[in-house]
Every structure is written in structure tokens, then in C-alpha cells.
Amino acid sequence: MTLFVATLVSNPAAPALTDALIARAAQALPSPARIETLDAGIATDLFFETATDIDGRAVAETVRTACGGAPVDVVVQPAETRRKMLFLADMDSTMIGQECIDELADFVGLKDKVSVITERAMQGELAFEPALRERVGLLAGLDVSVIGRIIAERITMTPGGRELVMTMRAHGAYTALVSGGFTLFTGPVSQALGFEEHRSNVLIVEDGKLAGRVEEPILGKEAKLASLVELRDARALPRTATMAVGDGANDLAMLGEAGIGIAYRAKPAVAAAAHARIDHADLTALLYAQGYRKADFAG
Secondary structure, eight states: OEEEEEEEEOOTTSOOOOHHHHHHHHHTSSSOOEEEEEETTTEEEEEEEESSOOOHHHHHHHHHHHTTTOSOEEEEEESTTOSOSEEEEOIIIIIBSSOHHHHHHHTTTOHHHHHHHHHHHHHTSSOHHHHHHHHHHTTTTOBTTHHHHHHHHTOOBOTTHHHHHHHHHHTTOEEEEEEEEEHHHHHHHHHHHTOSEEEEEOEEEETTEEEEEEOSSOOOHHHHHHHHHHHHHHTTOOGGGEEEEEOSGGGHHHHHHSSEEEEESOOHHHHHHSSEEESSSOTTHHHHTTTOOGGGOOO
16 A cells, blocks of 8 residues: 545635535545644645555546635645655746746837747747747847846745745755746845755846847756756655756756656646646645645745
């Protein structure tokens, strides 16, 4: 028999877990469940045993259906390997609420045009690398000083992000921000959130202005995957000890290779392909999914 856990999580800003809802969720599982509360009204574990391999995504969908449309996320995984020692995260629309390149484009009056390209690239409708080159080309001549203004005035950290990073670090995990965005943003964002390192693309700056070019090779889908493999192997970790989170098509390879790849408020194709999806809760859901309790949070 294998012990699995289904973790139910709602948004801490709007607790939605009731005893009745938890009971319905438990009844939808393949076998009787043992219930453990992680944070009353916000997060609960349902432990259950099964003699066969199960599709965690399918079980999670069954539980979500049983919850009747309540704003509750469900993550199903083997209980033994739920605690992770390596965490990789996308930045734009994941660890922060914005797409940085769209905010840059706003300063040259092209946000609408650029955001359409960004959305199509994140949906997987356009190849990431040429789409990035096209968007960066539209920024030529923009004073690099606007980046400081954007970070100060427009960039918002996703709720729960710092608690996620710092709690995992406090328990020995290594954390890396791996983005298809730009070092001028990932540097300050990674520092604010507590990541131990950041990897992203380098905008070429000439005479204090953006040159409209990005250093090659571009960090995209394959580079994110390579980062996960490199950081995992350097620490001699099994695949099951790794977690990744993202929202766009260029995250799919990284999410697929991780022990658990989580789609956060993600594009439909990404949410469908990832091991688990978070649509309602904040980023602390990734801590609850590992069995952390509210009292364990750092940050």
C-alpha cells in the first residue's frame, strides 16, 4: 500500500474550508481518509492509502468536483516525498503580479502591442525566443533608469512568496528564481523575496539606454529545464525532492521535470499539463502542499 495525501487549500484572505466541505472531499477519495488540519479554514491534509499507482491530477479533479465549485485548490501526491529540497520559480505573473516587459513597453507607449505578444508567447502560440527578441527590439532607446521606477511603483510581490522562499530555506532547501525576464528585474526581486540565486536574460545597455537587444543565448524553456537539472544534480538530489512553479508555456519543461511542477494562476495549457494547479490560494499553498503548518512559516 502507498500513502498519498490530498491537500486542500483556500486563500488565506478568504478562508473557505468548512467541516462539510472537507467531509465531501474525503468521500471522493479512493479510500477512507485521515484528516489533519494544517491551518483551520485554510489548509487541510487528507491522507489515504491505495494499492495501485494513481493519477494525482485525476484524483485532484474528482475532489475539486466534489467541492462543488468552492474556491479550494487540491494537490494530490505521495506523502513520503512531499517535502522538497530544491525550489525553482518563474518570476513574471508567478512570484510577482506583473509582466516586466509589458511595463517597460508602457514607457514607450507600446504596452498594448507588447502585451498581446507576451500573452501569445505564454500561451504557447508563439516561440518564446523570437517573441522576446521582437518585444525587446521595440524598447530601443528607453532610458535604463525607468527600471528603478517600475520596480518601485509598479511591481508587486505575489502574496505568500517571501514566506514560501524563506520557509523552505529555513528547512534546508535551495531556492532559485529562474526567469525568461531580465536580470535588471530578477536581481532586486530575488533579493526582496529571499532567493539564493537568480537566472534570467541580460538586456544590452548602451550609453544608459536600452539597445533593443538581449544577450544570446536567450534563457527560455530549455534553459529553465537545464537549470533544474543542473541544480538538482549538483546537490545529488532525487527528482522527487524538487519543486518548480510557473504560469507560462516556457515553464512547461521545468514543471514536467520537477518532482512536483505546480501551475500558479496559469495559462490553461500549463494548468492542464502540470502535476498540480493553484487557482485560488496564494503562494503559501506550496508550503501547505509540503505539509508545513502555519506555525512553521518563516519570512
